[in-house]
Amino acid sequence: MSFLPFTRPWIDEATIASVAEVLRSGWIASGPKVEAFEAALAHYCGERPVRSFSSGTAALEVALRVAGIGPGDEVITTPISWVATSNVILQVGAKPVFVDIDPRTRNIDLDRVEAAITPATRALMPVFLAGLPVDMDRLYDIARRHALRVIEDAAQAFGSRHRGRRIGAIGDLVAFSFQANKNVTCAEGGALVLASQAEAAFAEKWRLQGVVRSGEDGMEVDLPGGKSNLTDVAAAIGLGQLARLEAFTARRAQLARRYFERFERSLECELPPEDFENSNWHMFQVVLPPRATRAAFIAAMRAQGIGIGVHYPAIHRFELYQRLGFREGQFPQAERIGAAIATLPLFPAMQDADVDRVCEAARRVLGR
Ligand SMILES: *Cc1c(COP(=O)(O)O)cnc(C)c1O
Numbered sequence: 001m002s003f004l005p006f007t008r009p010w011i012d013e014a015t016i017a018s019v020a021e022v023l024r025s026g027w028i029a030s031g032p033k034v035e036a037f038e039a040a041l042a043h044y045c046g047e048r049p050v051r052s053f054s055s056g057t058a059a060l061e062v063a064l065r066v067a068g069i070g071p072g073d074e075v076i077t078t079p080i081s082w083v084a085t086s087n088v089i090l091q092v093g094a095k096p097v098f099v100d101i102d103p104r105t106r107n108i109d110l111d112r113v114e115a116a117i118t119p120a121t122r123a124l125m126p127v128f129l130a131g132l133p134v135d136m137d138r139l140y141d142i143a144r145r146h147a148l149r150v151i152e153d154a155a156q157a158f159g160s161r162h163r164g165r166r167i168g169a170i171g172d173l174v175a176f177s178f179q180a181n182k183n184v185t186c187a188e189g190g191a192l193v194l195a196s197q198a199e200a201a202f203a204e205k206w207r208l209q210g211v212v213r214s215g216e217d218g219m220e221v222d223l224p225g226g227k228s229n230l231t232d233v234a235a236a237i238g239l240g241q242l243a244r245l246e247a248f249t250a251r252r253a254q255l256a257r258r259y260f261e262r263f264e265r266s267l268e269c270e271l272p273p274e275d276f277e278n279s280n281w282h283m284f285q286v287v288l289p290p291r292a293t294r295a296a297f298i299a300a301m302r303a304q305g306i307g308i309g310v311h312y313p314a315i316h317r318f319e320l321y322q323r324l325g326f327r328e329g330q331f332p333q334a335e336r337i338g339a340a341i342a343t344l345p346l347f348p349a350m351q352d353a354d355v356d357r358v359c360e361a362a363r364r365v366l367g368r
Pocket of ligand 1 (some may be wrong): 153
């Protein structure tokens, strides 16, 4: 039986042909495909301003720049995310302030956010882990009452919804990732939804060396921008993927439903919330029971031909963050879940029988 990875991108032949066409066209960096991809993303997001980037990380960093966040500022975020989320806060010279997670959703615990707000707080940066949004009404109510910007790390939430509306079509600054493992991929890429056309123009400067061109030969630079533009090669992949977003999301939901039907409850794993209204089912993650060790589980599942992912260890326990003064014991839910969470295989090209195979293997490995 072939090895089942925890995820795998699905690039169709038409998309591969469109990439070849870009390569033959003579225009391979940012050009007409990037323009078309941004227009398609803006359309998806209810015609809000959207700019593409070479990564989700770059989109998040530029979001912080657009919000004017820098040294002396604090940004409230979650310790359970890909480390990019808090690294970008450090990159702009600001201070990440972690708030523990809700063990049920594994997202930032909104009940604890207000206690972490200080006069230096400038923004809230929630992460929608596995594609499950936080309660957006509560999030934006807190932001409004304290006059804070919101930077949604929606890297995993392209295709997710809130009360029937698309993530990206609502909210303040919304960052997506199109990295290879995400539901829609450009191989590497990202996008930022902005609050105004003026902010979009500012984001463009941060994306490319702070340059503004005018007339035939005019050029001005007024800020130290970086280099994080998307390429037409990547945008062509993204356009091919966008056309399949709905089918991908629907298939992911079917597979998630099958996990809920087949996963043995007596194994005492904590399953994710059964949210078929809002989640895009970017991942299906279980928290292993205390009697199991994750490394042993991963090794035993691999021996059964099944790949298990780890998303994510608690960020505040990394050496860099310990040096910044964070301590073990500060965020007990994040520490417990970060040490025991395991990502089961889930991607649109999977078969129903693959889910059954994962559930069977888990029963053999974790059963008493
Ligand atoms: C993938 C991811 C990022 C970073 O996106 P890249 O495109 O890899 O730079 C940031 N935050 C979260 C939660 C992610 O999953």
